[in-house]
Amino acid sequence: MERVIDVRNGRNLTMLTDFYELTMGNGYMKEGVSDTIAYFDMFFRRVPDGGGYCIMAGVDQLMEYLENLTFSKEDIEYLRGKGIFSEEFLSYLENFKFECDVWAVPEGTPVFPNEPLVIVRGPIIQAQFVETMILLTINHQTLIATKANRIVRAAKGRPVLEFGSRRAQGYDGAIYGSRAAIVGGCSSSSNTLAEIMFNVPSSGTMAHSWVQLFDTELEAFRKWANAYPSNCSLLIDTYNVLKSGVPNAITVFDEIVVPSGFRPKSVRIDSGDITYLTKETRRMLDEAGYSDVKIIVSNSLDEHIIRDVLNQGAEIDIFGVGERLITAKSEPVFGGVYKLVAVEKDGRVIPRIKISENQEKITNPHFKKVYRIFTKKNDKAIADVICEHDEVIDENEPLTIFDPVYTWKQKVVTSFYARPLHVQLFSQGKPVYDSPTVLEIRDYSAKETDKLWAEVLRFENPHNYYVDLSQKLWDTRQDLLISHSREYI
Amino acid sequence: MERVIDVRNGRNLTMLTDFYELTMGNGYMKEGVSDTIAYFDMFFRRVPDGGGYCIMAGVDQLMEYLENLTFSKEDIEYLRGKGIFSEEFLSYLENFKFECDVWAVPEGTPVFPNEPLVIVRGPIIQAQFVETMILLTINHQTLIATKANRIVRAAKGRPVLEFGSRRAQGYDGAIYGSRAAIVGGCSSSSNTLAEIMFNVPSSGTMAHSWVQLFDTELEAFRKWANAYPSNCSLLIDTYNVLKSGVPNAITVFDEIVVPSGFRPKSVRIDSGDITYLTKETRRMLDEAGYSDVKIIVSNSLDEHIIRDVLNQGAEIDIFGVGERLITAKSEPVFGGVYKLVAVEKDGRVIPRIKISENQEKITNPHFKKVYRIFTKKNDKAIADVICEHDEVIDENEPLTIFDPVYTWKQKVVTSFYARPLHVQLFSQGKPVYDSPTVLEIRDYSAKETDKLWAEVLRFENPHNYYVDLSQKLWDTRQDLLISHSREYI
Numbered sequence: 001m002e003r004v005i006d007v008r009n010g011r012n013l014t015m016l017t018d019f020y021e022l023t024m025g026n027g028y029m030k031e032g033v034s035d036t037i038a039y040f041d042m043f044f045r046r047v048p049d050g051g052g053y054c055i056m057a058g059v060d061q062l063m064e065y066l067e068n069l070t071f072s073k074e075d076i077e078y079l080r081g082k083g084i085f086s087e088e089f090l091s092y093l094e095n096f097k098f099e100c101d102v103w104a105v106p107e108g109t110p111v112f113p114n115e116p117l118v119i120v121r122g123p124i125i126q127a128q129f130v131e132t133m134i135l136l137t138i139n140h141q142t143l144i145a146t147k148a149n150r151i152v153r154a155a156k157g158r159p160v161l162e163f164g165s166r167r168a169q170g171y172d173g174a175i176y177g178s179r180a181a182i183v184g185g186c187s188s189s190s191n192t193l194a195e196i197m198f199n200v201p202s203s204g205t206m207a208h209s210w211v212q213l214f215d216t217e218l219e220a221f222r223k224w225a226n227a228y229p230s231n232c233s234l235l236i237d238t239y240n241v242l243k244s245g246v247p248n249a250i251t252v253f254d255e256i257v258v259p260s261g262f263r264p265k266s267v268r269i270d271s272g273d274i275t276y277l278t279k280e281t282r283r284m285l286d287e288a289g290y291s292d293v294k295i296i297v298s299n300s301l302d303e304h305i306i307r308d309v310l311n312q313g314a315e316i317d318i319f320g321v322g323e324r325l326i327t328a329k330s331e332p333v334f335g336g337v338y339k340l341v342a343v344e345k346d347g348r349v350i351p352r353i354k355i356s357e358n359q360e361k362i363t364n365p366h367f368k369k370v371y372r373i374f375t376k377k378n379d380k381a382i383a384d385v386i387c388e389h390d391e392v393i394d395e396n397e398p399l400t401i402f403d404p405v406y407t408w409k410q411k412v413v414t415s416f417y418a419r420p421l422h423v424q425l426f427s428q429g430k431p432v433y434d435s436p437t438v439l440e441i442r443d444y445s446a447k448e449t450d451k452l453w454a455e456v457l458r459f460e461n462p463h464n465y466y467v468d469l470s471q472k473l474w475d476t477r478q479d480l481l482i483s484h485s486r487e488y489i
Numbered sequence: 490m491e492r493v494i495d496v497r498n499g500r501n502l503t504m505l506t507d508f509y510e511l512t513m514g515n516g517y518m519k520e521g522v523s524d525t526i527a528y529f530d531m532f533f534r535r536v537p538d539g540g541g542y543c544i545m546a547g548v549d550q551l552m553e554y555l556e557n558l559t560f561s562k563e564d565i566e567y568l569r570g571k572g573i574f575s576e577e578f579l580s581y582l583e584n585f586k587f588e589c590d591v592w593a594v595p596e597g598t599p600v601f602p603n604e605p606l607v608i609v610r611g612p613i614i615q616a617q618f619v620e621t622m623i624l625l626t627i628n629h630q631t632l633i634a635t636k637a638n639r640i641v642r643a644a645k646g647r648p649v650l651e652f653g654s655r656r657a658q659g660y661d662g663a664i665y666g667s668r669a670a671i672v673g674g675c676s677s678s679s680n681t682l683a684e685i686m687f688n689v690p691s692s693g694t695m696a697h698s699w700v701q702l703f704d705t706e707l708e709a710f711r712k713w714a715n716a717y718p719s720n721c722s723l724l725i726d727t728y729n730v731l732k733s734g735v736p737n738a739i740t741v742f743d744e745i746v747v748p749s750g751f752r753p754k755s756v757r758i759d760s761g762d763i764t765y766l767t768k769e770t771r772r773m774l775d776e777a778g779y780s781d782v783k784i785i786v787s788n789s790l791d792e793h794i795i796r797d798v799l800n801q802g803a804e805i806d807i808f809g810v811g812e813r814l815i816t817a818k819s820e821p822v823f824g825g826v827y828k829l830v831a832v833e834k835d836g837r838v839i840p841r842i843k844i845s846e847n848q849e850k851i852t853n854p855h856f857k858k859v860y861r862i863f864t865k866k867n868d869k870a871i872a873d874v875i876c877e878h879d880e881v882i883d884e885n886e887p888l889t890i891f892d893p894v895y896t897w898k899q900k901v902v903t904s905f906y907a908r909p910l911h912v913q914l915f916s917q918g919k920p921v922y923d924s925p926t927v928l929e930i931r932d933y934s935a936k937e938t939d940k941l942w943a944e945v946l947r948f949e950n951p952h953n954y955y956v957d958l959s960q961k962l963w964d965t966r967q968d969l970l971i972s973h974s975r976e977y978i
Binding site: 011015017019020023024027028030038084124128131140144163165173174176191193196202204206208210212214226231238239324328332333335336338340343353354355356357361 | 625652823841850
């Protein structure tokens with residue numbers, strides 16, 4: 001067992017970085033450009049699962065990371081041992097003090113392709129270094145919050161419980177995955193640590209092993225009802241739901257729970273034909289006088305299966321969703337990228353672009369500001385407009401927005417208000433933003449999602465929400481494209 | 490910001506558990522059965538991606554977790570606040586001492602569906618509690634090691650570098666994902682922390698941002714060669730690989746690297762038509778006298794794309810593989826489960842079974858021992874035989890193995906040796922196993938994979954490796970099935 005760091009007792013994530021961030025840092029310093037002020041955008045190009053939007057998440061953890069950036073003596077020793085880093089660079093790291101400005105879209109906000117979710121401005125040696133962790137943090141939580149938002153919408157108001165810890169991709173996949181699932185709208189998580197860390201309710205009752213431990217299912221149910229008469233929830237599919245699980249549950253409700261002065265809470269079904277079994281279970285419970293007992297279902301669910309079983313008339317009150325949520329199984333990668341968009345020279349901001357043979361991979365240059373445009377009529381969001389950093393949208397003038405590729409697709413907007421999309425997280429390295437609680441973020445997210453048109457909310461083939469460039473930024477981009485094209489193509 | 494625990498300074502994962510492990514624990518105690526000795530198997534039912542086998546991983550982290558199981562005062566306070574746990578249970582947790590026996594298949598071993606990867610024997614209150622973390626740990630690392638093994642095989646001896654940290658599902662997804670990728674055969678990881686924690690080489694050079702920072706690509710390459718003349722690797726696709734990247738690289742090799750007395754190392758291509766670009770790049774480098782300069786490729790690769798581009802004659806020396814490896818994108822869930830298989834009564838081991846309408850979900854009961862059978866002729870693995878715990882396979886007698894479903898499919902094996910598959914990790918709560926290093930595990934894994942027949946190694950439609958039951962265990966299972974079937978169906 002060779003580990004140097006015990007992750008449970010003093011974990012330092014500063015070195016969770018792609019090694020090239022360090023070779024570049026050392027290179028910037030060697031070439032005398034490490035203090036050049038650079039601007040980076042973190043953004044994504046495509047919504048997973050063909051959806052219409054994503055839900056921003058992970059800002060609180062990003063701040064935690066940036067606030068705690070420190071290289072330990074051991075880190076420095078390790079780097080020295082690689083034999084490629086200058087002493088000047090190592091001593092810079094040893095005395096590292098974060099100095100960047102950082103802006104981000106608040107957690108829970110619906111976000112769209114090609115707009116910056118995080119903007120970093122600072123000495124390139126620093127703004128570069130934080131790339132890996134910005135991407136890792138935002139990519140992961142935004143992926144899961146987005147998936148949770150879809151699943152919760154499919155459940156049409158029924159609570160969705162996050163059950164996936166055992167199938168998560170690593171411990172933090174479970175921990176921050178639970179957090180992101182709540183941001184996306186889940187009611188609670190089975191993960192106990194998530195309650196301790198994020199003050200989000202955790203819950204759970206019994207597994208099949210409880211039932212198997214005893215000689216019969218009936219005995220197992222009796223024991224459980226004895227232990228938890230006031231909060232009796234039974235897992236009824238260990239042997240046979242309708243022939244054994246439901247009748248035994250009713251027996252125990254009659255025999256123990258009701259005589260103790262309580263109402264039983266729920267039954268859970270974790271396998272089999274959900275639609276058929278829940279309809280029959282509902283009928284049997286109702287006939288026995290237990291129409292108030294909830295039916296919980298939890299078997300490889302996602303937004304599509306939930307929609308289907310509800311369409312089929314399944315009688316479900318609560319969904320438990322596991323592996324397909326906690327790993328975003330249908331599309332488990334959130335492809336956020338972090339690109340240099342400008343540098344400062346003599347106090348002026350010079351935009352930079354990354355060309356590609358792939359049209360979609362060409363970046364939007366420059367230090368930006370994004371406005372979300374809402375119509376005053378019903379507060380629905382109409383479009384996001386990406387501007388240069390010093391542009392102001394005048395709400396009293398008609399606003400012309402246009403597609404950045406098919407520029408003849410234009411629209412003049414009146415009677416609107418424009419809300420800047422970003423908040424500032426750090427000012428010259430100092431934190432200046434106080435994260436809301438996870439439950440506050442969940443409420444905010446639900447409200448902001450409601451401001452999207454129904455056409456954008458569709459699971460399949462949603463309307464493409466407009467993310468446009470201001471005329472000024474469009475001109476800047478066009479100029480850069482033309483000059484690079486003349487040079488290289 | 491509401492967190493109680495700072496994950497970077499004193500992380501305790503004991504509470505990373507599904508809440509129901511705690512409600513069951515409390516229930517076992519209330520009902521006086523918490524000391525009942527129970528046996529649990531952790532196993533999986535299906536190989537991801539339609540492959541022929543998985544690569545076991547995560548044992549070292551599982552041991553670390555089990556060795557450090559402790560409930561802090563804050564954990565106990567939190568649980569007390571839930572108002573459903575008895576003081577007897579809380580005081581048990583406060584004085585928790587792990588007492589179980591644990592066996593596992595060593596990391597790096599090829600493993601197959603339905604055989605136990607981990608076996609736990611102990612008081613049910615403990616053997617139950619560790620479920621979530623056993624599954625989380627083994628599911629995650631086995632998933633990634635298995636995917637890495639596929640990708641590395643596709644590369645046919647060329648080094649595969651793990652590049653995926655930024656797209657991992659959470660910090661541990663990156664950290665332990667890197668580790669598992671090395672177990673599965675990757676040469677190194679871009680994740681610096683992985684080198685520090687697991688003593689596995691990390692590496693990396695430059696990003697597009699380095700190139701963009703300077704006014705021209707040529708200037709950027711010159712600066713890099715000045716900073717790293719002895720180890721010069723250039724990213725050549727920021728603007729145009731063939732018109733700009735390769736010519737500029739050659740200029741800088743000629744101008745700076747060679748005159749400094751070094752040979753340039755490599756060029757990297759991260760976008761575009763890999764086959765065409767690498768062939769042309771190879772030709773241009775060769776013509777300029779740089780046939781020793783390696784070509785690294787890294788753009789959304791997986792085993793299928795690697796196989797395809799190599800078949801097309803792409804000139805690639807090294808692969809960098811990111812998101813599709815670190816998230817096992819094509820199938821991001823490893824469906825390991827943890828099932829009660831036996832209990833002790835009056836010192837006798839009583840097998841237990843979980844029935845399901847789904848044939849594949851019916852469990853194999855009993856406390857088990859697994860033998861891997863190798864033919865003496867060429868040391869290839871023929872079958873795994875799952876036995877009851879006290880069975881011994883006599884290598885001097887012919888061994889009849891048979892399919893557990895189609896029992897007429899039989900085979901008599903002679904001239905074989907039988908190797909027990911498990912090692913013991915804990916004896917009555919004490920660790921008794923010393924994990925090899927990650928690099929040792931990688932070597933062992935490569936050797937064990939070589940002992941599988943080529944038909945089992947295929948990416949698609951591999952031969953089903955035999956995982957059979959001993960006659961004794963088969964009889965036990967059949968008896969339990971018949972008795973449950975009479976009772977419930």
